[in-house]
């Protein structure tokens with residue numbers, strides 16, 4: 257791990273670099289290698305990249321592991337990282353998960369339940385008492401905060417402590433917060449998961465995931481899942497993810513500032529019925545978020561009267577992009593209720609990922625799209 261005393265934005269720039277030898281490159285190049293020369297004596301075993309590792313993704317592991325304060329293991333996608341953690345659940349075990357949890361994770365858990373591998377208890381993570389009641393006897397407690405797409409905030413310190421005391425593995429999907437705004441290991445989680453596809457990569461050009469364990473033993477168990485499932489990142493993706501991570505600090509600062517501004521203006525717009533952003537003092541998750549996060553992030557979810565109006569807004573934007581993914585330099589917006597399995601999401605709710613465009617252009621775009629949609 258790199259120097260943990262450095263500030264996070266410095267770690268993003270300085271971690272994951274090759275040894276400082278003269279005339280060597282500053283960054284790990286694209287290492288296109290499955291096979292490495294056999295070596296008899298070496299500190300690190302590196303013979304085959306699926307079973308061992310690759311310098312490219314080790315750089316990302318160094319950056320994210322240092323920021324999260326744990327031992328990071330890179331995967332081919334966020335879902336691969338999540339699956340590695342879920343895979344640790346014993347046969348016949350019980351999993352507790354929030355209603356508003358990333359669709360892929362809900363799907364993975366539901367598939368396993370249908371195959372008779374485990375049972376799943378679905379709870380509202382904002383209802384701390386309900387989650388606490390479900391925890392005893394659980395094998396895995398899967399928390400996401402803020403959640404996708406409702407931006408609900410779970411009381412992570414209280415829930416992580418309860419899960420630990422009950423002997424459950426507690427995992428937190430930290431994708432929306434990024435490693436800069438929330439460090440779940442410090443709040444009591446055993447393992448943290450990121451879709452590096454989103455803010456860490458930041459340019460909508462790669463799929464990658466990272467799972468960060470609190471201990472080297474925990475990381476070894478996750479690495480073992482990577483070896484046997486083969487969910488290894490690609491060399492180019494690893495390079496791009498590190499390159500993206502270098503600018504996460506400045507990207508997120510800009511996106512977060514714009515997200516706060518847009519949330520405030522949307523909340524005052526007559527055609528907008530509700531705004532969810534943990535940074536708004538009126539948001540139900542505000543107090544918890546202020547207590548456990550160092551910023552409120554770049555995701556804003558907001559509602560208009562109905563599905564048709566929301567679809568018209570999404571069709572009407574010209575600066576924002578009507579697209580599903582998030583965390584990129586470009587702002588994206590979509591109506592989440594269009595997906596199956598999102599019955600709890602209001603029909604007119606749009607999830608917006610705020611990028612780094614000028615905030616006034618984003619506002620003019622949203623305001624114009626709203627005018628057309630409600631005309």
Ligand SMILES: *Cc1c(COP(=O)(O)O)cnc(C)c1O
Pocket residue numbers: 333334335336358360400404429431432450451452453454463464465
């Ligand atoms: C996108 C996403 C994932 C899955 O990541 P992939 O890289 O698409 O596999 C998991 N959790 C959250 C919160 C996400 O937004």
